[in-house]
Structures are given as structure tokens and as C-alpha cells.
Amino acid sequence: xxxxxxxxxxxxxxxxxxxxxxxxxxxxxxxxxxxxxxxxxxxxxxxxxxxxxxxxxxxxxxxxxxxxxxxxxxxxxxxxxxxxxxxxxxx
Numbered sequence: 001x002x003x004x005x006x007x008x009x010x011x012x013x014x015x016x017x018x019x020x021x022x023x024x025x026x027x028x029x030x031x032x033x034x035x036x037x038x039x040x041x042x043x044x045x046x047x048x049x050x051x052x053x054x055x056x057x058x059x060x061x062x063x064x065x066x067x068x069x070x071x072x073x074x075x076x077x078x079x080x081x082x083x084x085x086x087x088x089x090x091x
Contacts, residue, residue, distance in 0.1 A: 010044045014052075023048045 008027040014020050025044045 010040055012041070012044045012048045014048065019052060023051075 010025040010027060012023045012025070014022060023044065025047070027040060
């Protein structure tokens, strides 16, 4: 609870309301001096956009860029791990 203090707040609407409706930024006291309201709003929108970009899943293109030997190595490691596990428990 804030009592007897005024705070400057910037509210940014989400471009994708499935993730969040709005982001609320509380501007530091004296933080807006020398910065125009447009610059503060632009920075808040950039932070919200960067957050949304971080939530995007890894694209399939990134997996397609891996060379075939990497997939072979991963398959061999998984096969070895399964064999070792089964061998140790006696199956």
C-alpha cells in the first residue's frame, strides 16, 4: 500500500492478448526528467515486446540447421542409456 505518494505509471496494451492483457510500468521518481513521455512509452513497449519474443518456442528451422551427425550422436547416446539401464536392472 502506497500512502501519500504519487507515482507515475505507464500502461502498455499487449499486441497478443492471449499472453497478457497489459503491462504496467512504474516510473522512478525523477526518472522521467530529461526523457520525454514518448521515450518512456517507447522503452516500455520495447520491454514488453522483448518479453513476448522470449516466450516464442524454438522454431523447427533451428532443428533443421543441425547437421545429421548430431542427430546420430543423440540417437546413439539415447540407445546406450536405455541399454545400460536395462542391463543394470537385469532385463
